[in-house]
Amino acid sequence: MKKLILDLDTGVDDALAIAYALGSPEVELIGITGTYGNVLLEQGVRNALAVTDILGHPEVKVYKGIEHSRTTDSFEVLEISKFIHGDNGIGDVEIPDSPREAESESAVDFIIDAVKTYGKDLVYVPTGPMTNIAAAIEKAPEIKDEIGDIVLMGGALTVPGNCNACMEANISQDPEAADLLFRSGAPATMIGLDVTLQTLLTYKETARWRDLGTKAGTFLADMADFYIKAYETTSPHLGGCGLHDPLAVGVAVDPTLVSLLPINMKVDVDGPTRGRTIGDETRLNDPHKTMKVALGVDVPRFLDEFMTRITTLAQH
């Protein structure tokens, strides 16, 4: 069975990504590694523990990652992140803190150990900055040849960024880390804004979770409604909120949900296009493509999978 690690800056869509993974019987979620972005590392770890509890899966272990990029001394949550995900990252919905703590092993060591244990059966899904996986590849470079796939939410190839014209939020936090990953030779599938802004959640769907009358259903509906409301202000043309992080999990479970362009990518780290994800001209003609970029998505099939899996999970 395919093993999944989710690497999350647990905001609203990261929490929905947890629900998608837990609602997918084809895969085993072997751990969550915490990163920073939508929230501080500590808050993201707290959220991951509390969310796995409320979804009925307290067996999922959570590991603390790195607190900020190596090009910065500290990390501060942006006002726009608070607006989109709430001050607590989960739409300002109050859920009980988990009685559990994060594991003592670091996220980086856990990732390396998991690759050694599961090899090609392991799919790592980063849906925040790429800081932890970049550090893992630096510490144990051989894992790039041993891991099954890295299905990352981040970047954009055919549409503008969501931070500025060039930058998508996850890549923007640590462009150097993403560039290291993209050029490392590790297999990687980029699920960027090209496809995630086509998969939208609306109040119609969240009402189905609320109607379940369960704690999990009410939590998911309240949290997602906060996110949809924020999108009404930031992206009124969309008519819903982007299911960024759940789509990355969806593709990790079933890659046929998207159409993929094999291409060796890089991230601009200098100049006015800092943070842009684009084809690496120096490896354009290399017949060996290590990366794939999702350019199309079967929207109805993904939304159906998303709703079925999460609604079934939230029934209990």
Ligand code: BDR
């Ligand atoms: C990404 O940025 C974060 O706000 C979301 O959780 C998602 O991972 C979208 O650009």
Ligand code: CA
């Ligand atoms: Ca995220």
